[in-house]
Amino acid sequence: MIEEMQISSKTEEQRGSIWRKWDLHIHAPGTKLADNYGIRSDELWERYIQTLESSSVQAFGITDYFSFDGYLETIARYRQLVPEGRKFFIPNIEFRLLETVSTDGRNVNSHVLIDPEAATPDALAKFLSDLETHISVGGGRRLRCGELKQAQFAAATVSVRDIEEALRNCFSPEDYFIVTAAGNDGLRGAAKKSQRSLSISDELDRASAAFFGKAGNSSYFLLDSRYEDGAKSDPKPVFDGSDAHSFPDLSRLTGDEPSFQSTWIKANLTFRGLRQTLFEPEHRVFIGDKPPVLTRLEREGTRFIDRLTISPISTYGGQNGSWFQSVDIPFNPELTAIIGNKGSGKSAIADILALLGDTRQAKFFSFLTDNPSNKKFKRPGYAEHFRARLTWKSGSVTERLLSNDPDKLKPEAVKYLPQNYFESLTNEIEVQELRREIEDVVFSHVDLSDRIDASSFHELEERKTLNSRQEASQLKSRLRELNVRIVELEAQSEPEFRARLVAELDNLKSQVQTLETSKPTEEQQPPTESDEQKAANDKIAVQTTILDDLVARGKDASVRLAANKTNFQETQELLEAVTAVKARVDAAKISLKERFSSLGFDLDNVIIVTTDTEAISARSKQLASAIRELEHDAQLVVNEKTDISKLHSIPDMRAAHKYVSDGIKALREPLSAPQQRYQKYSQAIREIADKIAVITGDRNAPVAGTIADLEMRIARVDNDLASELDNAYLARHSLCLEIFECKRKIKTFYEELKSKVETRLAAVSTGDFSVSIDASFVLSSNFGTEFFSLVNQAMSGPFRGVEEGANQLRQRLSAVDWNSMQSVLPFIDQIIASMKSTDIKKQAKDVKKLYDFLYSLEYFEARYELRLGGKNLNQLSPGEKGLLLLVFYLHLDMDSTPLIIDQPEDNLDNDSIFAVLARCIREAKKTRQVILVTHNPNLAVGADAEQIVYVRLDKVNGYHFSYQSGAIEHPSTNGHIVKILEGSRPAFVQRRLKYQIV
Incomplete structure (x- = not known):
């Protein structure tokens, strides 16, 4: 049993500063005033000692008025009755001060706590003999505390100045401190309207290192503005005590009585540990039921690493060094700092913890690396011979060889930021990975009820913004069509285009003029020479009328055929489009059914889309039939019996045209020469007129390539084209704005998630470290590459030349606010x-593609833009990026798994580390276990690490790994800190003197 207690005690000591209950104000039997324990006897003392021993309180300040008798007897009795006991006792002497601050003249009570190591009977007796009370005994001499009789204790008072002087004469400054009452018999009872009372209260405050009071007093004594004269006040701790004067009073030790809450102190069970509360009053003292971290330890045991053990496998003979021999490191649940010289194995511990925690950052390991160029401990013959075991507070265990890889099928049990990974993120030029890390941290702040089953930021983004992205895609399709x-x-608005039209028009007019001038000399119809010729002329006239009708009908048929074919094509396209709409809706319905099946809706009844294509199909059939009729070639043999007036198809009318034309030629043969000349003249005039009519065209229904068409097109260029182009530009702007609106909806998703992050960032920001987060549109890093892939920089223009063009583009980009379409x-437009x-x-390799690229707005997206001092991520140095990333993980990440960080300080300046990073680590350890590998005192000491693990790797003697672990206040640990982090105590002292720090 004793051996188990010793092991437990050693483990507790190795864990560093841990929370324990302390009662620094408890009276023992025989206390000089208000002793209500009863008549002192061995039985009474045994009862008192056993009550203390069975209590959950681990440290006691044994209190007596103007005396140490109660403390000395308690120590003697405890050692006699509990020889192996582990309770810690501190002498607490209580004084009634000469100074008063209240309106009723009550004296202030003040206590002195003294280090038991320095509290020898002789030292205590000297202190009491040196300290004078106000009681005069004649001859100008005052009664000393050591001379007080029982009847004099109730009346005696001392001055705080005399207490301070006597303490300085008897003890070293680190061996004691003054604790003054804050309640009714203390400073908080000062008369608020009395400048004298307030001044005395401030002086007593300055003389005191701590105060006895209640939880409600703590916030006041942590203020730096307590003093009336405006001087800065130091934050100081407040302790609650049972102030027990009887056995019934000892029930207060449970902390269950509302007026006597438990005081928890995070420190070694030593006076040095207690003194740490003077330097860390806010973080080392808790008054109440239980510090939050202990509650989390009980309820979230799977989130706390309890200990790490490493040992060689049984078959290893040590041929490649001893390395890890029975390593067993217990870990503090808050902040553990692993320190050591370079190459001492600091990163080894971090890598091993991460391996057993199934990290996703194994490729960045520096000790357990399998990089071909730097295998280190993973080279053959080393890692496979050692087994590590990680025990969690819950009792669960993870165990594997150091040569194994993390199990990627298991969730990460730790969050690891190895040095190499940290550097890769902070040195990344385009910060895409860093932004993803930031998004993951933001996602951790999303309430579970708002995550809608998404397991990552991008899953949630995809679900929340799907409709906006689909809408934007449709708008971009319309934009591409509009750009065509x-x-x-734009091509038609070019002067060359109009010039070509005019040239074509002039050419056609010239053809008409040529045709006009080509008309033969007018021939008069000769008189009929014979009945036969008259009959021939009459027949020619009839046939000519039939031929003219055929020509007119043929032209009409050709126009109708072209119109029917156009309408038929458009009808087919309409039919296909309607069918495609129905198909898309049906496909979307299937997708929605799968996506929202859990809601129980019958989407077949929610989405009802009907299409009636019967009329379109009927029209299509009608047009197809009409086209067939007009194009039908019956291989007709036309003769005098054929009813030409009833022919409708173009091939049939062409056959009839040939037949009639040939007939007219035959009829002309018997005519006289004058008659033939007249017929030829008439035919020529008719043919020329037909050609002129074809070239001229119909202004009501102009055919392409006619004078009417060209004149209409030129008139359009002159009168309408500019407004058409302006309207097209307006339509493009409108589409562009709609696309931007879709993107803005996506940005809104980002904005909705950042409110909690903003609040926490505001808490960590200082004047020199002003950090903010904004949901902004961020330009793609590939914009320049994509833009210049569409521009010929060899041609004259604003972007000519590689360097000159790039500079011109950068200059234009610098003025753009991507969050505003204005x-x-x-x-x-200016580009x-x-x-x-x-x-x-x-200049443009493809004008349309350039338009599509610029107006589609695909080159900027909503992102979280982290800013430090007004600069965004791309403008920050690697050190500044690193600091921001650490702030995010330490201060903002809601994940409660242990956070392991390997030497983050390499790119950071000391001022940033102390002012920002140390403060963030303090906040982080309130909500998660933090294990930090560092060689910087501003992190280990500035963040008040609860545990320091000092590691060594003796390379000379077979690579033997060893470690020592404890609290900052432990003398041995303190020595390692000074040696490793400060460069030895003489070096530290020398620097302090050179800096003229007193």
Whole structure:
């Protein structure tokens, strides 16, 4: 049993500063005033000692008025009755001060706690003999505390100045401190309207290192603005005590009585440990039922590493060094700092913990690396011979060889930031990985009820923004179609286009003029020479009328055929489009059924889409039939019996045209020469007129390539094209704004998630470290590459030349606010305008693709933009990025798994470490276990590490790994800190003197 207690005691000591109950104000039997324990006897003392021993309180300040008798007898009795006992006792002497601060003249009570190591009977007796009370005994002499009789204790008072002087004469400064009452018999009872009372209260405050009071007093004594004269006050701890004067009073030791709550102190069970509360009053003292970390230890045992053991396997003969021989490191549940010289194995412990915690950062290991160029401990013959075992507070165990890899099928049990990973993130030029880390931290702040089953930031983003992205995709399709139209209109607005039309028109007019001048000399119809000729002329006239009708009907049939084919094609396209709409809706319905099946809706009744294509199909059939009729070639043999007036198909009318034309030629043969000349003239005039009519065209229904068509097109260029182009530009702007609106909806998703993060960032920001987070549109790092892939920089223009063009683009980009279309649209328009001023067709490799790229807005997306002092991520140095990343993990990450960080300080300046990082570590250890590998005192000491693990690797003697572990206040641990982190005590003292620090 004794051996188990010794092992337990050693483990507790190795864990460093741990929370224990302390009662620094408890009276023993025989206390000089208000002794209500009863008549002293061995039985009474045994009862008193056993009550203390069975209590959950681990340290007691044994109190007596103007005397140490109670403390000395308690120590003697305890050692006699509990020789192996582990309770810690501190002498507490209580004084009634000469000074008063209250309106009723009550004296202030003040206590002195003295280090038991220095509290020898002789030292205590000297102190009492040196300290004078106010009681005069004549001859100018005052009664000393050591001379007080029982009847004099109730009336005696002493001055705080005399207490201070006597203490300085008898003890070293680190051997004691003064604790003054804060309640009714203390400073908080000072008369608020009395400047004298307030001044005395401030002086007593300055003389005191701590106060006895209640939980409600703590916040006041942590203030730095307590003094009336405006001087800065030091934060000081408040302790609650049972102030027990009887056995019934000892029930207060449980902490269950509301007016006597338990005082928990996080420290070694030593006076040095208690003194740490003077330097860390806020973080080392807790008054109440239980410190939060102890509650979490009980309820979240799977989130706390209890201990790490490493040992060689049984078959290992030590041929490659002893390395880890029976290593057994218990860990503090709050902050553990692993220190040591370079190459001492600090990172080894971090890597091993991460391996057993199934980290996803194994590729960044520095000790257990399997990098071909730097295998270190994973090279053959080493790691496979050692087994590590990680025990969690819950009792669960993870065990594996050091040559194994983390189990990627298991969730990460720890969060590891190895040095190499840290450097890769902070040195990353485009900070994409760093942004992803930030997004993961932001996601940890999303309430579980708001995550809608998403397991990551990007899953949640995908679900929340899916509709906006789909809408944007449809808008971009419309934009691409519009840009085709705009490119056409811009081409038509070029002077060359109109010039070509005019040239074509002039050519056609010239053809008409030529045809007009080619008309033969007018021939008069000769008189009929014979009945036969008259009959022939009459037949020619009839046939000519039939031929004219055929020509007219043929033209009409050709126009109808073209119109029918156009309508048929559009009808088919409409039919396909309607069918596609139905197919898309059906596909979307299937997807929605799968996605929202758990809601229990019958989406077939929610989404009802019907299409009636019967009319479209009927029209399509009608047009197809009409086309067939017009194109039908019956291989007709036309003769005098054929009813030409009833022919409808173009091939049939062409056959009839040939038949009639041939007939007219035959009829002309018997005519006289004058008659033949007249018929030829008539035919020529008719043919020329037909050709002129074809070239001229119909202004009501102009055919392409006719004068009517060209004149209409030129008139459109002159009168309508500019407004058409302006309307197209407006339509493009409108689509662009709609696309931006879709993107803005996505940005809104980011904005909704950052409110909690903003609040916590505000708490960590200082004047020199002003950090903020903003949901902003961030330009893609590939924008320049994509833009110049569409621009020919060899051609004259604003972006000519590789360097010159890049500088020009950077200059333009620097003025853009991507969160405002009032800035983005002018940026795009100005690029296009500047290129148009020097012929955009020569500069752009494909004008339409350039338009599609710029107006689609695909090159900027909503992202979290972290800013430090007004600078965004891309503008920060690696050290500044690293500091931000650490702030996020330490101060913002909601994950409660242990956080292991390997030497984050290499790129950081000491001022940032102390002012920001140390403060964030203090906050982080309130909600998660932190294990920090460091060689920087500002982290280990500035963050008040509860446990220091000093490691060594003796490379000379077979690579033997060893360690020592304890609290900062432990003398041995303190020596290691000074040696490793400060460069030895003489070096530290020398620096302090050179800095002129007193």
